[in-house]
Amino acid sequence: MSFDFATTCWFITGATASGKTAVGLEVSDRLAAAGGGAEILSLDSMAVYRGMDIGTAKPGAAEQAHTPHHLIDLRDPDEEFSVADYRDAAEAVARDVLARGKTPVFIGGTPMYLKCLLRGLFEGPGADWSLRHDLEAELLQFGVEAVHERLQLVDPVAASNIHRNDARRIVRALEVFRTTGQPISHQQLEFDDARPASECKVFVLRRDRTDQHARIAARVDEMMAEGLVEEVRGLTSDGKTLGRSAAQAVGYREVLEHLAGEFDLPSTVERIQSRTRRFAKRQGTWFRSLSECRFIDVAADETAGTIADRIVAVAG
Structure with a gap:
């Protein structure tokens, strides 16, 4: 890797909400008080898109004024932004922050972004949209479990690491195999350079299931009250469209379907909450697979300041 994020940066991550x-x-405040200062770098794959503010819980003006923020509002929603694009942008910003004597603090919950910073990135072949379309059609025709079993035949290692319901990753693994003739798991091995948590400052907030689900429900209700539907309507007005990635974001996809007349508003809220719970579960699986992570169990009534104190104490 060209830059060692694992030992030079802090990471505050965890599931949605x-x-x-x-x-x-x-x-960040505590690191700043200790001398040198700190700046925040987003670790959120949807916060890179301009105008997607409510559904991504993007830091507001007050938060950004309090501490400098980076890696947000980098692209318009109809543009694509790859993991490799993120890695390159993150390295440039982190190097600049360190050069100015400050500490980069990554905050966000996109596991693929976290893994690529900690262990490097297997980019693989570019997307073959025609092949991907065919694979997605097979997914619809035969079901995700049948396609997962097909992956098991050609790449049992990848199949064992990919959940049977994770359609996106199953399709990508099959796409890489059909494009290159080599299992994606073999090509990823050189990038799987794990480190013990004690060598890193990667902290994962972990709440019990009941508390997490309650916070997700409250988060979705708050987003709807703040105007998520109006935000999406504005992003798609006058013939504008969302790109492939932005249109699949949790909350945005469901609202797009609502605006298309497929679901009423109460059903849309329930669908966003349900999909967010599933997403949070997948995030947890990702974090547990990374040895660099230290888990911070959080009580429902614990304040952010108290949690921060514990994290700084653990970091030493």
């Missing part, structure tokens, strides 16, 4: 933003700000 776990309280990352508030805790990350508190940790």
Whole structure:
């Protein structure tokens, strides 16, 4: 790897609605008070898109004024932004922050972004949209479990690491195999350079299931009250469209379907909450697979400041 994120940066991450933003700000304040200052780098794959503010819980003006923020609002929603694009942008910003004597603090919950910073990135072949379309058609025709079994035949290692319901990753693994003739798991091995958590400052906020689900429900209700539907309507007005990635974002996809007349508003809220719970579960699986992570169990009534104090104490 060209840059060692694991030992030079801090990471405050966790599942959706776990309280990352508030805790990350508190940790940044403590690092700043200790000397040198700190700046925040987003670790959120949807916060890179301009105008997608409510559904991504993007830091507001007050938060950005309090501590400098980076890696947000980098692209318009109809543009694509790859993991490799993110890695390159993150390295440039982190190097600049360190050169100015400050500490980069990554805050966000996109596991693929976290893994690529900690262990490098297997980029693989570019997307073959025609092949991907065919694979997605097979997915619809035969079901995700049948396609997962097909992956098991050609790449049992990848199949064992990919959940049977993770359609996106199953399709990508099959796409890479059909494009290159080589299992994606073999090509990824050189990038799987794990480190013990004690060598890194990667902290994952973890709440019990009941608390997490309650916070997700409250988060979705708040987003709807703040105007998520109006935000999406504005992003798609006058013939504008969302790109492939932006249109699949949790909350945005469901609202797009609502605006298309497929679901009423109460059903849309329930669908966003349900999909967010599933997404949070997948995030947890990702974090547990990374040895660099230290888990911080959080009580429902614990303040962000108290959690930050514990994190700084653990970091030593």
